[in-house]
Amino acid sequence: MGFLLALGTALWLGLLTSISPCPLATNLAAVSFISKEVKHPWRTIVTGLLYALGRSLAYMLLAALIIRGLLEVPVLAVFLQNAMNRIMGPLLVLVGLFLLGLIRVPSFGSGLSVRLGERVSRMGMAGALLLGAVFALSFCPVSAALFFGSMIPMSIEHHSVLTIPLAYGVGTGLPVLALAWVLLGGMATAARWSRRFSDVERPACLITAVTFLLAGVYYIYNFLLSRAGGVY
Numbered sequence: 001m002g003f004l005l006a007l008g009t010a011l012w013l014g015l016l017t018s019i020s021p022c023p024l025a026t027n028l029a030a031v032s033f034i035s036k037e038v039k040h041p042w043r044t045i046v047t048g049l050l051y052a053l054g055r056s057l058a059y060m061l062l063a064a065l066i067i068r069g070l071l072e073v074p075v076l077a078v079f080l081q082n083a084m085n086r087i088m089g090p091l092l093v094l095v096g097l098f099l100l101g102l103i104r105v106p107s108f109g110s111g112l113s114v115r116l117g118e119r120v121s122r123m124g125m126a127g128a129l130l131l132g133a134v135f136a137l138s139f140c141p142v143s144a145a146l147f148f149g150s151m152i153p154m155s156i157e158h159h160s161v162l163t164i165p166l167a168y169g170v171g172t173g174l175p176v177l178a179l180a181w182v183l184l185g186g187m188a189t190a191a192r193w194s195r196r197f198s199d200v201e202r203p204a205c206l207i208t209a210v211t212f213l214l215a216g217v218y219y220i221y222n223f224l225l226s227r228a229g230g231v232y
Contacts (some may be wrong), residue, residue: 003160006157006160006164007163007164008167009150010151010155010164010165010171011168011170012171013146013150013168013208014059014167014169014173014174015171015172015174016142016146017142017147017168017171017172018171018172018174019175019200019204020205021201022138022140023135023142023172026135026138027135027175027179028179030128030135030176045181047180048180048181051128051129051131051180052172052177054128054130054133054136055133055135055172056132056166056170056172057133058132058134058136059165059168060165062137062165063152063164063168064161064162064165067156067160071156071161085157085223086219086223087153088153088216088223089216089217089218089219089221089223090216091153091216092212092219093213093217094149095146096213096216097209098142098145099145099205099206099208099212100205100206104141136172
């Protein structure tokens, strides 16, 4: 997988994360916060940008800590360098099955993050940056699976501590920026767009799941089965 393709994949995974039911709920909460500034159009856009930036920075810093921590341990770095292609296949298959609803994982941390977000939202427009970071760390099953199961391994494979995680974070913030923009046309317009995001989520998950399963089978065949059989 080329680096540009990995960047595009990370951006897509971020978008998919953001329009999934649980993250979409937190983004709608952010939009309601942004709507407080609706009388001042430029403040609405700036607040949306700050929220999206907060999400991007939170994902980027968390990923950087995880990836750098793994790569700076010599034994783990050598293991990942030699085994990452073999690990990617099963991981992609597991994430694909999860997106199809065949595997379920528990939710964690969302309630606490939402409560913290309510406090941060009282800080005014400057609080949008922190609000984005807080809601980014509100990992639901979908966001946890895509972040830890796909984006982190992809970043390790390409030795990308910052760029790929940043693309993922930008993807998660784009729907909020879109809602902030349409919010200028009124709350009814924003509500219609949020419903459209929800309608798109299921087919997008299905397409991504099938793509992940096919890619996972490819990795398994080329880096596990072929080597085991002495063909590779």
